[in-house]
């Protein structure tokens with residue numbers, strides 16, 4: 001038997017009801033906040049992620065589904081299944097010259113992403129993200145708008161007790177100072193760091209702070225290292241930006257905590273980064289991750305454009321949500337005349353009702369049994385009903401039965 005690939009999952013049965021709720025709530029919350037839906041391709045040029053996500057990240061180094069298409073005598077093109085959607089949305093933003101329109105430009109998306117990770121609870125190889133990207137506003141109001149939108153979506157899904165964690169990575173200048181100080185203080189311990197951190201030391205020292213390795217954690221606990229990690233390194237402008245954001249959030253009554261160790265796993269961030277976590281999710285506790293990426297549009301060939309966004313993992317959201325009971329349909333048509341039942345179902349469905357009927361010519365009693373399982377009402381269409389032009393409607397909750405002569409009264 002051929003089975004689903006490791007790290008992938010079929011979504012069906014009761015679970016699909018939860019997924020539909022997530023997608024419908026996202027649509028409502030994002031549309032109310034004036035984000036427009038965007039759908040970008042599932043594969044892109046590999047170069048987009050190498051440059052966009054960053055070639056020092058685990059995503060680009062270890063986790064991309066990359067392959068070459070073309071073949072003998074054709075141009076070989078390296079393409080990659082998208083591991084995330086920010087780079088794709090930025091590519092689309094530049095390609096369609098959306099920056100000509102007056103800012104802000106706000107987009108939302110929902111779709112599959114692919115990362116070749118070691119599968120475990122909450123971590124898959126094909127997973128789904130629902131997220132937003134907002135372009136054109138440098139002020140911290142955009143950061144607050146995006147975080148508020150994330151919190152509203154979580155609230156609309158009934159997920160209230162989640163922790164918002166915030167940090168500022170600073171701008172290019174202060175970030176570089178911070179990186180230099182971290183390298184300096186960690187240099188004497190370089191040999192003791194794990195292999196990943198040794199590589200990060202050269203390519204992206206901030207990512208070292210995210211390491212969960214026990215040995216590395218012990219090094220971070222040393223007084224002189226702690227002093228640098230938790231030191232005040234962001235410049236005045238970045239500090240003002242962060243203070244403005246926290247004051248907006250205070251006014252919106254959005255609770256948060258500051259986490260200096262929050263650095264995120266993608267290279268494009270500057271200033272605000274944030275995650276929303278649940279302590280019910282074990283080690284993969286983040287349901288949402290996001291931040292500001294003011295340099296990315298320019299880096300990918302567009303005009304300098306400030307931007308910020310987030311993405312939530314749909315599987316992780318779904319695992320936190322309560323089971324949804326399937327709803328009964330409006331009518332189950334009980335009839336031995338398949339053509340008449342079919343025509344009536346067509347008419348009811350066109351009228352916005354949920355309706356079904358028997359396509360297998362089963363006995364009347366079997367059809368009634370089915371009706372009582374799946375529907376609120378049975379619509380009986382026997383010979384009398386067809387000849388005399390009425391419908392017998394049985395309320396399956398009360399067992400009351402009525403004759404209805406006018407279709408509009410159904």
Ligand code: HAM
Nearest residue numbers: 084086123124127286287288289290291309310311313
């Ligand atoms: P990310 O933190 O890599 O950020 O992913 C966002 C969320 O996707 C995570 O918090 C998690 O819920 C979910 N997720 C990530 N990887 C997996 C996985 N292997 N299995 C299940 N769920 C997963 C980004 O992707 C950025 N593009 C977010 C962003 C948008 N930043 C700015 N705009």
